[in-house]
Amino acid sequence: MNLRELQEKIAGEIVLSENPGKTIKKWREIFEVSQQDVARYLNISSSVISDYESGRRKSPGAGTIKKIVQALIEIDKSRGGKVINNFLKENVEDAILDMRDFEYVVSAKEIVEAIDGQNYTKNVDLDRGVMGYSIIESLKAILKFNAFDYFRVYGWNTQRALFFNGVRYGRSPMIAIRAHPLTPAMVVYIRPDRVDELAIKLAELENVPLIATKLDVQKVIERLRSF
Helix, strand or coil: CCHHHHHHHHHHHHHHCCCHHHHHHHHHHHCCCCHHHHHHHHCCCHHHHHHHHHCCCCCCCHHHHHHHHHHHHHHHHHCCCHHHHHHHCCCCHHHEEEEEEEEEEEEHHHHHHHCCCEECCCCCCCCCEEEEEEEEEHHHHHHHCCCCHHHHCCCCCCCCEEEEECCCCCHHHHHHHHHCCCCCCEEEEECCCCCCHHHHHHHHHCCCCEEEECCCHHHHHHHHCCC
């Protein structure tokens, strides 16, 4: 990912979000930038940014969103580019076994059926759309990922299924998801030893379907690529 791709990713997520104001706030907090700093950069009142984020003001147009994203980037650059540099790192790549955006929205139910999955969160609705998936080697992710690397596994959208390979009990992935500001559309464990009760509870708290499959990772990839 280069800087332009990062800007496009952030702007695209805001534009496509069902709640653009909330998504603007999420990215502002990721960059650790205050409403006042953004407003100062844009030469507007901080109350305007507050109104956008709270939904009191109509969602900004594409031009304003572009300026807000540019403000986040430029403010971070002026502070040494810590956030930008973390997003642009390449050390995450070998922990991602496969990553793809679907050409159309696929329902969580369809994915569960395709991978012969077992749903461990019976009280979480599977009637939701999924726009892509990332398959992560769990141990490598634990050893290599920092907080910013987790953003990169979401690709171009957060409406995504995260698959974890090499999981034993499933606590660590759900703890990481629970602690992270982004929430996937669903989580799937590939051939876990078993699914821990804590993982199930955390998934339910996040309202994320937690699925397990007995298929091996290559078979999972093959079936996901059929969509």
